[in-house]
Amino acid sequence: MPRRAGPCILASPHASDPRRGRGRRSVAARLAPAALAVLAALSALAPAARADTPGRVVSMNLCTDQLAMLIAGEDQLHSVSHVALDPRASAMAAEAARHRINHGRAEEIYLMQPDLVVTSTLSARHSTAMLRRLGIPVITFAPANSLEDVHDRILEMGAALGHEDRARAIADAFEENLARLRTTAAARPSAVLYYANGYTLGDQTLAGQILLAAGFSNAASAAGYKTGTRMPLEVLAMTAPDTVVTSRRYPGASRAEEIMDHPVVQALRENSTAAAITDHDWLCGTPHVLRAIEKLVETRRALQGDGS
């Protein structure tokens, strides 16, 4: 057990790191030494009994995998899901390769004897229920549906892993960069996110928010598709957006993805020189969405044919 107490002590110096977040967190900065003192006292009292810094964490979901990899301390994150290895879905495939891999099954995760399991509220309920019955603490994270959610999830993961300060720093950096990228452009070209099976995503989704942040307007939302639903190809054609953003293909063939080759989608995409394709940066509420916004801003500028 003492081996697992390491990360919590390592974590405390971040609290007083003066380079991080000056300005509006000056109160926090002033309180930091006090907090550090309290932490130190606590650590001195019971170094191995800190319940809020789990020593061995297992993540079962692609999005919690990435948040945990960003925030967890050295050797704290024991295992991530196999999806995190897939570069098509995971923005951190290389990092994931350094961890043990699980397949989200209760049995294998129980045998890892984790102190904490983190996963999404959407992932296999049977597995998480089984783990709870076996006495393993499980924290579930709701999927991020907006950029505000991204900020919140980072903080939640920080709290779950006992690295609040590191999470706070990441969340603040995210907000800062997001504010820099966000555009208040008056002329917003319209776009539709159009995926396999004719699935579209409206404003009330993370991908929809990425689209808005990059200065597009979501034509699907304007046509009444607020969340994620199927949008008939005919409706897409009648909506006639300035561009259509599709998703990256998986290997092997599927009829579901064939729709992105349909002449209607191709006709709508040829208007824009740099027709965008969503990738692993779009899937999860992590700071990687900033990269997605950045690329999409470039697409918009190319579409509008100016350098503004």
Added chain:
Amino acid sequence: MSRLAIALSLLVAALFAASLLIGPAGTAPGESLAALFAGDGGPLTLVMREIRLPRAILALMIGASLGLAGAAMQGYLRNPLAEPGLIGVSGSAALGAVLSLQTGLAAAFALALPLSALLGALIGMGLVMALAGPRGGSLTLILAGIAVSALAAALTSLVLNLSPNPFAANEIVFWMMGSLADRSFTHVLLALPLMVLGALLLASVGRGLDALTLGEDAAGAMGIDMRRLRLTVVTGTACVVGAGTAVAGAIGFVGLVVPHVLRPLVGARPSRLLWASALGGAAMLLAADIAVRVILPARDLKLGVVTALVGAPLFLHLILKLRTERI
């Protein structure tokens, strides 16, 4: 006879027009037709020319070929239960198509997909014919059909489950039930060559099938080459079913229902049933494709659901009739 031809042609034309005018975009009929023919390059033209027209043409082509194949097979086997879907030819064609898609063969050259489906259909058809025998009774034919269908369905599911594509496994339903949603002219062009070839082959067997109603010996005495007739029926059916299944999945019951309904109207002559069933099949599939769009516009209800709802009761009726005839 010519009255039936005119009536069926009018029905097909009306359903074809309805198929063009019904869709989730919900535009006025006059406006839609103007956009189809005039073509101002606006969004409605795109909808009419790239979405609804290929869909209606495919329904027409595939319906006609399934009706034709059903009539030819029933004529050749002299068994009203013979149908490409029921005896596993469609299922085998679907397996061929899925294999060529998942192995990447379909991407290698344009006609690889329908040709693979043709090969699957030929193997399926050959298996059923070999198992049931050339003069197979209803029971052996249906049993052989069930065996081939089940095997083809299981292998199709296995291939789709093994695919690295996460969407593929969900498409088992498409390959089993068939759908024309979001097809384009690419698919029309893929299916057309083999379908025309198969239809020409099947259209040529009318005289042979007529002679066959008198029995194989009598047909032989009339100068019908039985081996050639068999080869033509098998190849023609495999061509049309393979081409249709490759682009729209396995659609069942059309080849069963249509010849059954039309047989009394053509005086039970197989040669006349061939063209009548082609028209009737086109009408049935156009109607089914309109139904799936009207009942659940946004959900891509599968065609096989509608055709089975019509076809399964009729199938039961046929079995009961056959039983009373035998006993």
